[in-house]
Amino acid sequence: MNELTNVFTGVFTALVTPFDDDGIDYPAFDRLVESQIEAGVKGLVPVGTTGEAATLSKNEAAALVARTVALARGRAFVLAGAGSNNTTQAVEAARACEAAGADGCLVVTPYYNRPSQQGLERHYDAVARGTGLPIMLYSVPGRCGVEIAADTAARLAERHRNIIGIKEAGGRAERISDLRDACGPDFILHSGDDALTLPFLSVGAIGVTSVLSNYAPREMVDLVAAWHRGDRARALALHDRLFALSKAMFIESNPVPVKEALALDRQMAGTVRAPLAPLAPASRSTLVAALERFAGAKK
Template sequence: MNELHGAGVALVTPFNAEGSIDFEALAQLIELQINEGMNYLVSLGTTGEVATLSKEERKRIWDFTAKQVNGRIPLVAGIGGNNTAEVVDQILEFDNSSYCAILSVSPYYSKPTQEGVYQHYKAVAEASKLPIILYNVPGRTGSNMTAETTIRLAEDFQNIVAIKEASANFAQFSAILRDKPQHFLLISGDDPATLPMMAMGAVGVISVVGNAYPAKVVSLTKYCAHHDYVSARKVHSELLEITDLCFVEGNPCGVKYILQQMGIGQDYVRLPLVPVGAKVQGAIDQEMERIR
């Protein structure tokens, strides 16, 4: 899965004022990513507010994204949830002809046991014709997928090829890298952790801040891949504050405001999210000016 090396971005879903999907802004965003060298795109990861989208809207976004990209860079589809049967049905119905993998978040809210997590992904792997990227993000799901469960899945299912790790647990990252099958990839799921994770052996990042600063995220992963950590630290440090501001009032609220200031769509989000407030807007404006 060389397609998953380097910089990937979890695309936001732009909306119009009345709540409909802003496909013009989505096209602008996709072109920005491709023009600035992003290695691959994730369509409808959790950053894409997928939980607020209908089945029909998800299909339209996947189809539109595939048509806009037109084979120029690899595409990953986000298909996950805490209803295993529904996730399996979505995978079976998904038109995978333009996509190279599926990113599937660990079940949220339910707080399943490790055996429950394993059985969930077993069902997902058996249903999918595409490779699967596991996604562990305990701060959002309410439960952690342990290194032991990750390795068990990687060993038992050849089409489980990677994990997007956002647990902030470096002992867990180390255990995965130590025990994983050779084919299995560790990917950063947290922008500020990309540099240290790649220094340990991760192959790249699926980024949020990359929506707005794709060239910088791409350069960070390239520096890390070439073990140029002096240059990597400069980019890492430059993006730290703006990345924090992307999340301080909910994701993707912050990065949508940044994109609005760049002339790509508006900062509309769907409830229960709301746009960032004036204080955060001011802080973002200052950081954007500094980064320029």
């Protein structure tokens, strides 16, 4: 068994980055991290897509990773985002995460470049050689235009002991079976789609790297825990309760909807950085309806 299997069995939260007029709203970030740990999440993922990594400066990214490590104090695994479409910069980001005390790196496929599978291997080879941290691959073709093939993941894991798993966000449950077949049962598989968490668990994923858990961490933790203890009815009931809200969180580009949900809950401002824009009125109405349905289902 992979020594990190127990660590990754559960919910990792892809943390939003709260902003205010002066930059990053660190008090709001601190409150968010503490609420996640209190809810029982197993991992914290700063500086990822949900954290608007593409619009953070290097100094901001480094400060967020270091702050997450300090706040976690060993109570949660810190899987820091270290993605770039420039391989040299991805290596530098992974090294910076290691220097900041992160426990591992989440490395997304290069976006915009649309590399071949050979290009992906060269990219991940360089990152894996550049850091001693465990690396979780991140395949999200809807954003990056390229998918990590199952046999590519298998070759990378065979060559590099620190490539330990993948966050799979391609929207197809059969990918989990393809990855298990190619990479073996010890390769860690996480759902990257909240609405597909239960289907992915049913075919071999062990957890989820979640956007929704920023807003509903206890329910996401409960869903995954229910599945793993064999309470299928409870897991399905939670899936049903969360399903509409899961979809609403992606009615526009992540993290716009989840930040609006957190703002409506008065946890932070809903501010996003350009080129993202505030949630459109029609989308906001859909989100509010999903939030009200979720709140009503909890009663």
